Amino acid sequence: MKLKHETEDALSHIKSAFRYESGSLYRLCNSGPSKVGDMAGYLHHTGYWYVKVLSRNHAAHRVIWALCNGRWPEAHIDHINLDKSDNRIENLREATTSENMMNKAVTRVNTTGFKGVDYSKRHKQFRARIKKGGVSRQIGYFATAEEASLAYQAAAATTFGAFAHQ
Numbered sequence: 001m002k003l004k005h006e007t008e009d010a011l012s013h014i015k016s017a018f019r020y021e022s023g024s025l026y027r028l029c030n031s032g033p034s035k036v037g038d039m040a041g042y043l044h045h046t047g048y049w050y051v052k053v054l055s056r057n058h059a060a061h062r063v064i065w066a067l068c069n070g071r072w073p074e075a076h077i078d079h080i081n082l083d084k085s086d087n088r089i090e091n092l093r094e095a096t097t098s099e100n101m102m103n104k105a106v107t108r109v110n111t112t113g114f115k116g117v118d119y120s121k122r123h124k125q126f127r128a129r130i131k132k133g134g135v136s137r138q139i140g141y142f143a144t145a146e147e148a149s150l151a152y153q154a155a156a157a158t159t160f161g162a163f164a165h166q
Helices: 008-017 061-068 098-103 145-163
Strands: 018-021 024-027 049-053 056-059 076-079 092-095 117-120 126-134 134-140
Touching: 008 018, 008 061, 008 076, 008 117, 018 061, 024 061, 049 061, 061 076, 061 092, 076 098, 092 098, 098 145, 117 145, 126 145, 134 145
Parallel strands: none
Antiparallel strands: 018 024, 049 056, 076 092, 117 126, 126 134
16 A cells, blocks of 8 residues: 555655654755755644655654654554554654554443443443454444453454554
């Protein structure tokens, strides 16, 4: 899923234009109003940092990953701790689309507060389910949301491995 504008020219440019330090990019040359040593980029309303490379906006986490690894990522870059603005290299890892989807927090529509857990009115119990590769698998029904969550966490650790997020 390498992006069209992630070229060898862009990679060469970032090596000469930016310095990486503690999750941020700093300018190595003047660019418009920005001076050498200034932090590069801006925080987008989505929570991600962006930086301009050869007149195109790039997600800073992809630029940082490329700068530190000497190549553009083949697919997604996953923020391990789910903090979109935490671009420390130790918090970034290459991931497939499927792996990136595994490492997600509880959605806003979740009413139980636990990932993979909902309430079944029909069974009057909490249900744990897990989804991978578009296939949803039911784990079971439980008296409490906490019990269902523990069952989900165990299944997620087995199913998702390093990409499991509780």
